[in-house]
Amino acid sequence: MKKNFLSRTLNSPPxxxxxxxxxxxxxxxxxxxxENPGFAHGVGYREISLxxxxxxxxxxxxxxxxxxxxxxxxxxxxxxxAQSGRTDEQGRFSFIPDASGEWRAIVRDxxxxxxxxxxxxxEEFLKSENEIxxxxxxxxxxxxxxxxxxxxxxxxxxLIFNFALLIKSHAHK
Amino acid sequence: xxxSEGILSTQILITGWAGTCAGVALxxxxxxxxxxxxxxxxxxxxxxxxxxxxxxxxxxxxxSFIAPMGLILGWGAFPAIFVALLLQAILFHFxxxxxxxxxxxxxxxxxxxxxxxxxxxxxxxxxxxxxxTLSFIAGALAVIMGASIAxxxxxxxxxxxxxxxxxxxxxxxxxxxxxGAATAFLITWLKKAAPEFLx
Numbered sequence: 205m206k207k208n209f210l211s212r213t214l215n216s217p218p219x220x221x222x223x224x225x226x227x228x229x230x231x232x233x234x235x236x237x238x239e240n241p242g243f244a245h246g247v248g249y250r251e252i253s254l255x256x257x258x259x260x261x262x263x264x265x266x267x268x269x270x271x272x273x274x275x276x277x278x279x280x281x282x283x284x285x286a287q288s289g290r291t292d293e294q295g296r297f298s299f300i301p302d303a304s305g306e307w308r309a310i311v312r313d314x315x316x317x318x319x320x321x322x323x324x325x326x327e328e329f330l331k332s333e334n335e336i337x338x339x340x341x342x343x344x345x346x347x348x349x350x351x352x353x354x355x356x357x358x359x360x361x362x363l364i365f366n367f368a369l370l371i372k373s374h375a376h377k
Numbered sequence: 378x379x380x381s382e383g384i385l386s387t388q389i390l391i392t393g394w395a396g397t398c399a400g401v402a403l404x405x406x407x408x409x410x411x412x413x414x415x416x417x418x419x420x421x422x423x424x425x426x427x428x429x430x431x432x433x434x435x436x437x438x439x440x441s442f443i444a445p446m447g448l449i450l451g452w453g454a455f456p457a458i459f460v461a462l463l464l465q466a467i468l469f470h471f472x473x474x475x476x477x478x479x480x481x482x483x484x485x486x487x488x489x490x491x492x493x494x495x496x497x498x499x500x501x502x503x504x505x506x507x508x509x510t511l512s513f514i515a516g517a518l519a520v521i522m523g524a525s526i527a528x529x530x531x532x533x534x535x536x537x538x539x540x541x542x543x544x545x546x547x548x549x550x551x552x553x554x555x556x557g558a559a560t561a562f563l564i565t566w567l568k569k570a571a572p573e574f575l576x
Contacts, residue, residue, distance in 0.1 A: 264469060264470065264471070312381075312384070314540075314544040314545060314548070315544075315545050315548060316379065316380035316381060316384060316527060316531060316545070317379070317381050318381035318382070318383060318384055319381075320383065353428070353469070356468040356469065357424075357425060357428060357468070357469075359468060360421075360424050360425075360464040360465075360468050361421045361424065361425065363464060364417050364420050364421045364424065364460060364461070364464065365414075365417050365421065367417070367460070368413050368414055368416065368417030368420075369414075369417075371413055372410065372413045372414065
């Protein structure tokens with residue numbers, strides 16, 4: 205008659221003493237590791253005074269890009285983000301560069317808007333302890349505001365009507 | 378509703394441009410001479426509407442007037458929206474030039490769809506309430522359709538955008554109601570004051 209696993213185990217001959225000693229040591233070791241979480245990774249913290257690059261993201265309307273997904277790309281790796289997270293309520297995000305070159309910060313909201321900031325970090329910036337004055341920020345893609353926005357809106361409307369009148373006058377000829 | 382540059386995949390960008398080129402070509406062909414100034418007027422309205430922000434809860438969105446564009450211009454909505462979005466990209470940095478095709482398609486095709494569905498009924502109806510109701514539905518539907526197409530573009534680019542798409546659609550429901558109301562009042566007024574605009 206075929207015996208099942210439980211009956212085979214219960215009716216098996218006793219293990220030799222060396223095997224039982226090794227099994228005991230193995231279980232004791234597992235118990236020791238599991239009872240002491242610090243055995244594998246200890247944790248701690250200290251305050252440091254490294255210089256960060258604080259950025260603020262906003263819409264052209266002036267509204268802050270709050271709690272938006274943010275990724276920071278180092279000059280050496282444009283594929284995998286060196287740091288990721290979300291902007292705070294004020295649309296701010298900071299990172300600490302550890303290499304010179306062009307760092308990129310990409311912020312996306314849930315409506316398909318994306319803002320990309322390019323920050324040139326110089327060797328002097330990494331060495332100096334002063335305020336962040338060596339950071340050259342690229343504002344090429346910043347949306348216009350205030351009076352500039354008004355002028356551009358006026359220019360746009362003017363262009364549309366001039367274009368339409370041009371077509372109309374050609375159609376009449 | 379503008380999708381920014383650098384988000385969509387190349388395939389989606391090409392698809393958007395293909396749809397937009399076809400729409401703009403047909404739109405230009407079907408736009409008669411007397412509708413040119415009207416097209417310019419509505420293109421200007423659309424161009425400026427993005428600057429009018431509507432606060433909804435913690436965030437804000439802007440008016441688009443997609444449905445009035447479609448109901449007044451018909452096929453002409455495609456070239457009008459294309460020009461307006463092109464100028465918004467250049468002058469306001471909304472959206473972008475590469476993504477212009479996808480953005481135009483996402484906003485102009487709902488305008489065309491509401492024109493094809495509701496245009497004739499609104500033109501022929503003499504009942505003020507039915508004109509208002511149909512215009513309201515057209516206005517709301519156009520916004521939801523635009524957000525859905527933009528969401529589909531994002532979803533086809535990256536499945537990680539699915540949560541973003543749900544939020545995008547949810548955020549556009551209040552705007553759909555506002556646009557529906559604005560379209561209802563505008564079209565009802567035009568039908569009374571200047572019915573030739575809807576022909």
